[in-house]
Amino acid sequence: MMRLHVVHAVWGIAAAMAGAGALAQTPAGDAAAGAQKNSMCVGCHGLSGYKTAFPEVYHVPKIGGQNAAYIAKSLQAYRSGERNHPSMRGVAAGLSDQDMADLAAYYAAGPGNVAAK
Numbered sequence: 001m002m003r004l005h006v007v008h009a010v011w012g013i014a015a016a017m018a019g020a021g022a023l024a025q026t027p028a029g030d031a032a033a034g035a036q037k038n039s040m041c042v043g044c045h046g047l048s049g050y051k052t053a054f055p056e057v058y059h060v061p062k063i064g065g066q067n068a069a070y071i072a073k074s075l076q077a078y079r080s081g082e083r084n085h086p087s088m089r090g091v092a093a094g095l096s097d098q099d100m101a102d103l104a105a106y107y108a109a110g111p112g113n114v115a116a117k
């Protein structure tokens with residue numbers, strides 16, 4: 001039992017980031033910084049309708065107002081491949097942990113609630 005836990009801890013960091021340890025592993029997010037980084041998100045996660053128009057219409061989940069830890073964890077899960085959606089995997093692959101934390105803080109506050117600088 002003890003031994004398994006030690007092995008798990010060594011495996012660890014990636015698994016923890018995708019799992020319940022996300023809070024401990026995630027850097028503090030800065031919503032204002034996130035507002036500077038969301039230009040590639042708005043095309044899909046736009047404010048109204050939450051649907052993409054291209055290449056075909058499909059539902060895009062609403063992320064504005066979501067819990068920050070959930071957003072950061074979702075992005076990490078796409079990057080790790082735990083969640084598998086081609087668009088989001090491509091997006092998340094280019095994000096650092098800090099980017100994810102900033103974007104999470106921004107979207108958790110709700111676009112429009114963050115003062116543009």
Ligand code: HEC
Pocket residue numbers: 037038040041042043044045052059060061062063070071072074075083084085087088091103
């Ligand atoms: C090409 C369109 C597209 C772009 C660009 C895009 N997303 Fe997404 N996003 C989606 C789709 C579609 C889903 C739903 C995927 C699924 O079912 O897993 C999604 C899911 C998510 C989720 C999980 C939501 C949930 O309810 O579980 C988060 C968080 C997210 N996106 C954040 C972002 C952020 C932050 C950016 C910009 C850095 C971004 N997305 C850019 C299309 C996009």
